[in-house]
Amino acid sequence: MSMTHLKEAMIDEMKDLYSAEQQLAEVLPQMAQKATDPTLKAGFEKHATETQTQIGRLEQAFGLLGETPAAITCEAMKGILKEGKHLMSEDTSPEVKDALLIAAAQKVEHYEITTYGTICTWAKTVGSDDVKELLGQSLNEEELTNQKLSEIAEKGINLKAV
Numbered sequence: 003m004s005m006t007h008l009k010e011a012m013i014d015e016m017k018d019l020y021s022a023e024q025q026l027a028e029v030l031p032q033m034a035q036k037a038t039d040p041t042l043k044a045g046f047e048k049h050a051t052e053t054q055t056q057i058g059r060l061e062q063a064f065g066l067l068g069e070t071p072a073a074i075t076c077e078a079m080k081g082i083l084k085e086g087k088h089l090m091s092e093d094t095s096p097e098v099k100d101a102l103l104i105a106a107a108q109k110v111e112h113y114e115i116t117t118y119g120t121i122c123t124w125a126k127t128v129g130s131d132d133v134k135e136l137l138g139q140s141l142n143e144e145e146l147t148n149q150k151l152s153e154i155a156e157k158g159i160n161l162k163a164v
């Protein structure tokens with residue numbers, strides 16, 4: 003695919019993220035099920051709902067740009083989730099499993115934060131303030147989720163897992 007303008011590159015990144023969010027939407031309910039700590043479990047359930055909203059926002063953003071929503075398989079998310087699944091299958095105590103779930107989830111959040119960040123910056127550059135505004139809401143949610151995961155880990159789970 004030839005990309006001569008930043009807007010095309012932006013749409014490409016959106017397709018990557020659309021795939022990433024869809025992959026994550028499938029896995030988050032399983033992560034919630036595997037979590038033992040009730041706060042962590044509730045956190046995953048909340049983020050599963052948020053992820054559905056974020057998929058909707060991406061569809062809306064494609065529409066604002068006159069594009070049909072489409073996904074390009076996000077190999078990075080595929081890899082992070084595959085690695086997470088592998089770790090989850092290890093024989094560990096529930097506390098260590100929770101710590102591993104948080105570690106995997108934070109890798110996911112960081113990937114999403116950096117991709118939403120790039121798209122929002124590019125959207126502003128190409129004059130798509132509406133897209134920046136819309137996907138900026140998702141960026142905020144990802145940042146809050148990441149902070150919340152750090153808090154849950156540092157306030158209890160990590161110590162219980164020692």
Ligand SMILES: [Fe+2]
Binds near residue numbers: 053114144
């Ligand atoms: Fe997300």
